[in-house]
Amino acid sequence: MPALTDPLDDAQLTLLRVMAEPYLKSGQWPVWRYVEQMMDHLGYDDAEQVLKSLPVVGANSPVGAWYGLCWYDRAHLADDSRPTLTVAAGLHAPELRHLFGDNFISILQYFVKRQRAVRPTPDQATAAYITSEDFKRDFPAVTDEFVAALPGIFEREPVMRRGHRPWGTNHSGWQFELHKWIKDYRNVDDLPGYVERVTELTLAANTLIIPESQAPALAQVFGSSGSKIKIGETLAAGMPTVTGTITPRAVTPPEPKRYVNEALRSELAAKQGKTTLNVNKLLQLLLELDDAYEDDHPYSCHALLRAVIDHVPPILGHKSFEAAANNYPWSRTDKKYMARLLEFKTQADDVLHRQIRASADVITMHDLPQAAALNALLRVCIDEL
Numbered sequence: 001m002p003a004l005t006d007p008l009d010d011a012q013l014t015l016l017r018v019m020a021e022p023y024l025k026s027g028q029w030p031v032w033r034y035v036e037q038m039m040d041h042l043g044y045d046d047a048e049q050v051l052k053s054l055p056v057v058g059a060n061s062p063v064g065a066w067y068g069l070c071w072y073d074r075a076h077l078a079d080d081s082r083p084t085l086t087v088a089a090g091l092h093a094p095e096l097r098h099l100f101g102d103n104f105i106s107i108l109q110y111f112v113k114r115q116r117a118v119r120p121t122p123d124q125a126t127a128a129y130i131t132s133e134d135f136k137r138d139f140p141a142v143t144d145e146f147v148a149a150l151p152g153i154f155e156r157e158p159v160m161r162r163g164h165r166p167w168g169t170n171h172s173g174w175q176f177e178l179h180k181w182i183k184d185y186r187n188v189d190d191l192p193g194y195v196e197r198v199t200e201l202t203l204a205a206n207t208l209i210i211p212e213s214q215a216p217a218l219a220q221v222f223g224s225s226g227s228k229i230k231i232g233e234t235l236a237a238g239m240p241t242v243t244g245t246i247t248p249r250a251v252t253p254p255e256p257k258r259y260v261n262e263a264l265r266s267e268l269a270a271k272q273g274k275t276t277l278n279v280n281k282l283l284q285l286l287l288e289l290d291d292a293y294e295d296d297h298p299y300s301c302h303a304l305l306r307a308v309i310d311h312v313p314p315i316l317g318h319k320s321f322e323a324a325a326n327n328y329p330w331s332r333t334d335k336k337y338m339a340r341l342l343e344f345k346t347q348a349d350d351v352l353h354r355q356i357r358a359s360a361d362v363i364t365m366h367d368l369p370q371a372a373a374l375n376a377l378l379r380v381c382i383d384e385l
Helices: 010-026 032-041 047-052 087-091 094-116 132-138 144-154 180-185 191-207 212-222 262-271 280-294 298-311 321-327 332-353 371-384
Strands: 056-058 066-068 129-131 164-166 174-177
Touching: 010 032, 010 047, 010 094, 032 047, 056 191, 066 191, 087 094, 087 191, 094 144, 094 180, 094 191, 129 132, 132 144, 144 164, 144 174, 180 191, 262 280, 262 371, 280 298, 298 332, 298 371, 321 332, 332 371
Parallel strands: none
Antiparallel strands: 056 066, 129 174, 164 174
């Protein structure tokens, strides 16, 4: 059986193009009768045979867990049905490579990152979600049409098909559950790697006999049920359609939020081994501060910034930050920055030492001092090392 990555012949490539062009213009896959007629005009009189010749992994029959370049009802291909190309087709169709390649992988990596950031609780299994509004906020460059089209793409991908559902008052809104199976794709960073991973999981779903207790989990991902992955069930389901024109734009993962200037951190790392002071702990504190800042953890940010401030005075020739702030020969601007950091220590004490009370705490991410103040301190410290 040919692999999904194997080269296609001219007829197969033509079929992908005929299906892709209407989708990229309207957001809806063409009906099969249109595909047949267009293929006939182009010199291919048996489009169904071409469609069924496309490579497939898994159950090479109308039933069972399978994945290929195209989703369609393999038992009955009706004239008004709408076969759907999968992300794997982006390996072969240049028209789809940007949408189903770079963009899809960026979205998958985004979901993986958000799933890893979920904080579990010991007392209950709490589901975490991303909504279409979250996605638009984190990817401001994408069009509304592109966001609305994503459920149609999710529907045909094993990792995505379980987790999405309609959401909100907008008919194109969606919600995606950050389910645990996303972790199977953590190391996927390009389209070939994704297709390879889907192939592995699909083959496993067809060959493994699984315990009764685990059957529902695999069933939700691959669309089968029972204590054994059963032959006799199709995975085809109605594909959500999108009205209006899709104008896919470049989707890149949002730039990580940084509190610490990356160039300064690199300079600091280069100092290790070239000074009498060991900067490993300082580097780790800064790394953890940036991680906490990106994940919007105000208490961790306050504690770590306080730790950095208390850690660096020996670099400046003093035993405490108070002494360094008041006695080091700062420039006029830097002295103002140090005054802000010195004032911040009281705020950090609030976070670290205020005991529990009936009223709500009021410290937020917005209460952190300006990042320029810390970076000014690091600049001077690096120069002194």
